[in-house]
Amino acid sequence: MKLAQVYQNYKDFVMPTYNKTPLVFTKGKGSILWDMQGKKYLDFFPGWGVGNLGHCHPKVMQAVRDQISKLIFIPNSYYHLPQAKLAKELIYWSFPGKVFFCNSGAEANEAAIKLARKFGQGRNEIITFENAFHGRTLATLAATGQVKYQEGFQPMPAGFKNIKFNDLQLLKREINANTVALMLELVQGEGGINVADKNFVLALRKICDEHNLLLIIDEVQTGLGRTGKLFAYQQYGITPDIITLAKGLGGGLPIGAIVAKKEIADLLTAGMHASTFGGGPVICRAALAVLKATQEEKILANVNKMNEYLFKNLNVLKEKYPLIKDVRGIGLMVGIELNCEGSAIVQSCMEMGLLINCTHSCVLRMMPALNVNKKQIDQALVILENALRRA
Numbered sequence: 001m002k003l004a005q006v007y008q009n010y011k012d013f014v015m016p017t018y019n020k021t022p023l024v025f026t027k028g029k030g031s032i033l034w035d036m037q038g039k040k041y042l043d044f045f046p047g048w049g050v051g052n053l054g055h056c057h058p059k060v061m062q063a064v065r066d067q068i069s070k071l072i073f074i075p076n077s078y079y080h081l082p083q084a085k086l087a088k089e090l091i092y093w094s095f096p097g098k099v100f101f102c103n104s105g106a107e108a109n110e111a112a113i114k115l116a117r118k119f120g121q122g123r124n125e126i127i128t129f130e131n132a133f134h135g136r137t138l139a140t141l142a143a144t145g146q147v148k149y150q151e152g153f154q155p156m157p158a159g160f161k162n163i164k165f166n167d168l169q170l171l172k173r174e175i176n177a178n179t180v181a182l183m184l185e186l187v188q189g190e191g192g193i194n195v196a197d198k199n200f201v202l203a204l205r206k207i208c209d210e211h212n213l214l215l216i217i218d219e220v221q222t223g224l225g226r227t228g229k230l231f232a233y234q235q236y237g238i239t240p241d242i243i244t245l246a247k248g249l250g251g252g253l254p255i256g257a258i259v260a261k262k263e264i265a266d267l268l269t270a271g272m273h274a275s276t277f278g279g280g281p282v283i284c285r286a287a288l289a290v291l292k293a294t295q296e297e298k299i300l301a302n303v304n305k306m307n308e309y310l311f312k313n314l315n316v317l318k319e320k321y322p323l324i325k326d327v328r329g330i331g332l333m334v335g336i337e338l339n340c341e342g343s344a345i346v347q348s349c350m351e352m353g354l355l356i357n358c359t360h361s362c363v364l365r366m367m368p369a370l371n372v373n374k375k376q377i378d379q380a381l382v383i384l385e386n387a388l389r390r391a
């Protein structure tokens with residue numbers, strides 16, 4: 001198929017729900033992507049947070065190949081080994097409890113919302129935070145604190161209250177007899193790389209304990225090492241009641257999961273919740289390979305090392321270019337806030353072979369693969385500086 005035909009097929013046959021960049025990729029390896037004409041790109045936003053181990057990690061490919069040759073799918077009405085192993089691994093690396101498997105971040109958050117409502121026995125209000133992003137299904141849209149995503153789809157399901165992020169006094173005032181849970185990202189990704197204050201998070205844990213509320217941490221983007229710990233909540237020294245996972249867990253294949261602490265994990269019983277594809281053998285093998293590679297390849301240590309290097313250099317750029325208002329983030333979840341719209345800079349980076357993202361119109365977002373190296377960071381910084389100079 002020729003390039004023009006690819007675009008034409010999308011135009012004619014795919015719903016136009018995405019702003020698309022005119023690039024057709026055919027191959028990926030680690031932090032490198034190749035387009036249809038063989039041009040190479042350094043991918044510093046692999047899969048919108050999916051590519052924690054970069055493209056086509058060999059251990060993930062090997063696990064998937066092996067599983068596909070044995071058994072591709074078996075429904076959740078039976079047992080299989082990969083799910084049994086993956087659930088145990090997730091609990092080992094998080095906290096005592098149980099796992100529910102699904103296929104995406106939104107579905108994981110839906111499951112968390114249903115579990116919270118079941119826990120509430122009538123209490124059903126979940127407090128979420130401004131600029132949060134929890135997904136595109138109706139309940140997760142209602143939980144998402146950004147009106148722009150809700151426009152045109154009203155009425156939103158009831159049971160959500162959205163309040164200012166990092167404002168403890170306000171939160172205390174908003175809790176009432178109907179509140180059942182607080183739900184948040186510890187680093188708001190789509191919302192502009194806004195990091196939750198440590199004291200705020202410690203207080204949330206305490207408030208949840210005092211009021212018998214569930215603390216739901218959406219780790220869809222922050223999970224699996226992105227912040228330098230396997231899960232972002234581990235940066236704060238708290239244990240949530242539920243975490244929701246997706247993106248990086250599948251090494252590029254679709255997965256969603258929630259981990260719920262053991263006291264509430266048996267509340268959803270047979271027939272109450274389900275997902276046909278959730279936790280199938282192939283995806284579980286992929287996720288097991290992701291967890292194994294993360295440990296074996298000392299990915300977290302690399303995140304912390306590369307964080308230092310990248311932030312040091314981005315702060316040098318900040319000193320040099322008044323266009324940069326702020327550099328923030330944790331681990332390899334980086335936001336560069338500009339004094340202007342960021343789309344032109346993203347476009348020039350792309351032309352020079354670097355893929356990054358812009359969120360909230362003025363925050364450049366870099367989330368490179370967690371096994372990125374110094375040489376690749378240097379290359380990215382040169383391109384970014386050229387793009388800043390052009391701007």
Ligand SMILES: Cc1ncc(COP(=O)(O)O)c(C=O)c1O
Nearest residue numbers: 104105106133134135220221246
């Ligand atoms: C924090 C967070 N939660 C939930 C979601 C929704 O995930 P999905 O697109 O897999 O449904 C996203 C997606 O970007 C996200 O960043």
